[in-house]
Amino acid sequence: MKNIAVYCGSRSGNHPAYSEEAIKLGNEMVSAGYGLVYGAGNIGLMGIIADTVLAAGGEVIGVIPQALYDREVAHLGLNQLFTVQTMHERKALMMKHSDAFIAMPGGIGTFEELFEVLTWFQLGFHHKPIGLLNVNGYYDQLIGFLKQTVEVGFVQENLDNLLIVSSDPAELVAKLTARMR
Numbered sequence: 001m002k003n004i005a006v007y008c009g010s011r012s013g014n015h016p017a018y019s020e021e022a023i024k025l026g027n028e029m030v031s032a033g034y035g036l037v038y039g040a041g042n043i044g045l046m047g048i049i050a051d052t053v054l055a056a057g058g059e060v061i062g063v064i065p066q067a068l069y070d071r072e073v074a075h076l077g078l079n080q081l082f083t084v085q086t087m088h089e090r091k092a093l094m095m096k097h098s099d100a101f102i103a104m105p106g107g108i109g110t111f112e113e114l115f116e117v118l119t120w121f122q123l124g125f126h127h128k129p130i131g132l133l134n135v136n137g138y139y140d141q142l143i144g145f146l147k148q149t150v151e152v153g154f155v156q157e158n159l160d161n162l163l164i165v166s167s168d169p170a171e172l173v174a175k176l177t178a179r180m181r
Contacts, residue, residue: 002033004035004036006025007039009106010043011043011044011045022049032174034173037097042073045105049104053145062078066180100129102178130163133172
């Protein structure tokens with residue numbers, strides 16, 4: 001089975017659309033035959049998408065640092081739960097178990113995960129597609145900023161080659177599927 005890593009908030013945000021789209025994405029992934037790889041949390045959008053994938057009969061792999069596990073934020077109902085020591089180990093293991101990546105709305109940790117897989121892609125360390133689920137225009141300003149980095153010459157890659165953007169979970173999963181090698 002192929003897996004998609006989803007980076008998203010450990011909070012649900014202040015608009016119901018964020019949770020609604022997490023549910024849609026989880027269901028769409030299972031319908032398309034994908035499992036979920038994520039940060040193993042049982043809270044926020046992380047918990048919502050994991051619960052959705054599990055309820056739909058999909059497979060879920062979670063990767064969590066021991067310090068977060070100790071704070072009782074781990075989802076204990078997953079198909080596989082890996083406990084690691086550091087955030088670096090977490091991201092590397094998520095990368096290993098994933099065939100594509102999606103960033104949903106989230107905070108600083110979500111941004112950091114997105115930028116790391118984008119960097120690794122640009123450097124040729126992987127060729128796995130990366131998607132951005134732009135719920136309610138959450139990422140509009142970031143998308144504009146990324147386009148500016150290309151325009152001013154700091155990123156030479158065509159942004160469309162780096163990042164697949166959609167506000168529709170079904171469209172995003174279909175576009176990622178088309179780019180998987």
